[in-house]
Amino acid sequence: MRMSCEASRANWASATLTVDLAAVRENYRLLREHAPGAECAAVVKADAYGLGVRHVAPALVEEGCQTFFVAHLDEGIELRRIVGRGPSIAVLHGPQPGSEAEFPRHGLAPLLNSLDQLERWAALARNRGTRLSAMLQVDTGMSRFGLSQADVKQILADDRALSHVILDCVMSHLACADDPLNIANRAQLDAFQAAHRYFPKTRGSIAASSGIFLGGKYHLDIVRPGAALYGIAPQPGRLNPMRGVVRLEAQVVQVFEVAANTAVGYGHATRVRHPTRLAVVAAGYADGILRSAGSGGAVWFGDVLLPMVGRVSMDSVTVDVSRASDSIRAGTTVQLLGPRQDADGLAAAAGTIGYEILTSLGNRYRRQYINGSEYVE
Numbered sequence: 371m372r373m374s375c376e377a378s379r380a381n382w383a384s385a386t387l388t389v390d391l392a393a394v395r396e397n398y399r400l401l402r403e404h405a406p407g408a409e410c411a412a413v414v415k416a417d418a419y420g421l422g423v424r425h426v427a428p429a430l431v432e433e434g435c436q437t438f439f440v441a442h443l444d445e446g447i448e449l450r451r452i453v454g455r456g457p458s459i460a461v462l463h464g465p466q467p468g469s470e471a472e473f474p475r476h477g478l479a480p481l482l483n484s485l486d487q488l489e490r491w492a493a494l495a496r497n498r499g500t501r502l503s504a505m506l507q508v509d510t511g512m513s514r515f516g517l518s519q520a521d522v523k524q525i526l527a528d529d530r531a532l533s534h535v536i537l538d539c540v541m542s543h544l545a546c547a548d549d550p551l552n553i554a555n556r557a558q559l560d561a562f563q564a565a566h567r568y569f570p571k572t573r574g575s576i577a578a579s580s581g582i583f584l585g586g587k588y589h590l591d592i593v594r595p596g597a598a599l600y601g602i603a604p605q606p607g608r609l610n611p612m613r614g615v616v617r618l619e620a621q622v623v624q625v626f627e628v629a630a631n632t633a634v635g636y637g638h639a640t641r642v643r644h645p646t647r648l649a650v651v652a653a654g655y656a657d658g659i660l661r662s663a664g665s666g667g668a669v670w671f672g673d674v675l676l677p678m679v680g681r682v683s684m685d686s687v688t689v690d691v692s693r694a695s696d697s698i699r700a701g702t703t704v705q706l707l708g709p710r711q712d713a714d715g716l717a718a719a720a721g722t723i724g725y726e727i728l729t730s731l732g733n734r735y736r737r738q739y740i741n742g743s744e745y746v747e
């Protein structure tokens with residue numbers, strides 16, 4: 371019932387999100403080649419950054435990816451169903467109190483981010499008379515997840531702390547990796563290596579997408595890109611080496627002319643100066659076209675830029691089509707994301723980052739996956 375309802379809605383969707391799985395695979399290969407000494411894992415949290423983990427993860431498995439990271443336990447459980455038994459899945463948030471037993475049940479390895487998580491994980495293993503795999507996260511300066519230096523000293527002083535834990539990896543996360551000149555990067559790497567030294571047989575990992583481009587010292591044993599797989603530039607402001615993955619196209623609902631000095635949209639935030647031909651495009655902030663993109667944002671018709679006019683509405687955005695003569699009418703498709711404007715580009719207009727654009731993409735689009743091993747819609 372629900373399924374058919376969704377299907378019929380999707381049949382008439384006025385906007386289509388196309389995800390190029392071959393581009394995801396190519397990006398994975400590129401990142402792997404960039405860090406040749408390391409295993410290249412893939413971060414597919416938040417539904418593969420909004421692109422659809424059900425499609426993205428199998429494509430990455432086909433490309434040889436053997437380790438995945440998700441944020442939440444539920445994401446791990448879903449991903450296990452998708453990829454089957456083979457690949458390793460690590461859950462970044464670690465076990466929430468009471469959820470510990472779900473991890474071995476689904477073949478998931480938690481990150482242990484605090485002494486509390488470590489104690490609960492070790493207790494589960496001890497009670498079962500077995501040893502359980504996990505990754506250990508240390509905080510090297512981001513002040514988010516992970517054990518402090520003092521915590522690490524404490525577990526080293528306690529023989530029992532890790533006695534039932536198989537440590538697959540010690541990892542940390544860089545706060546400023548998108549800024550190669552930031553001295554925090556080196557400080558975090560040094561702090562990481564100081565902690566990693568206590569676990570000489572355990573693999574280490576510190577680099578996400580941007581960290582991979584900080585140089586070989588940061589690659590260690592495992593790199594864990596997310597965003598770059600999906601086409602986001604790992605080094606903002608530099609030429610993006612990644613291939614574009616998403617295309618977002620929406621239809622025009624209506625076209626009309628307004629006279630000079632006419633106010634457009636909510637709050638009458640904008641007034642056109644000249645007589646202007648406007649088109650209403652069927653995607654708005656409920657679809658992830660952030661409201662903050664309204665001033666300075668644009669959509670594209672072929673190679674013609676159509677500036678947004680006035681505020682983005684929930685279901686639509688109005689654009690100036692004067693420059694496209696009269697070739698735009700109801701039903702015409704314009705591009706919001708694609709070769710002309712990638713997620714980083716739309717993000718710049720909205721004062722945010724490409725990550726937020728992708729993870730905000732709505733669920734009213736017809737979603738189309740191309741260049742997968744099978745064509746799925």
Ligand SMILES: *Cc1c(COP(=O)(O)O)cnc(C)c1O
Pocket residue numbers: 413415462543577578579580594595596597598
């Ligand atoms: C999200 C996340 C990643 C992936 O980061 P990208 O910048 O998207 O490559 C890697 N490691 C951790 C701990 C994360 O939270």
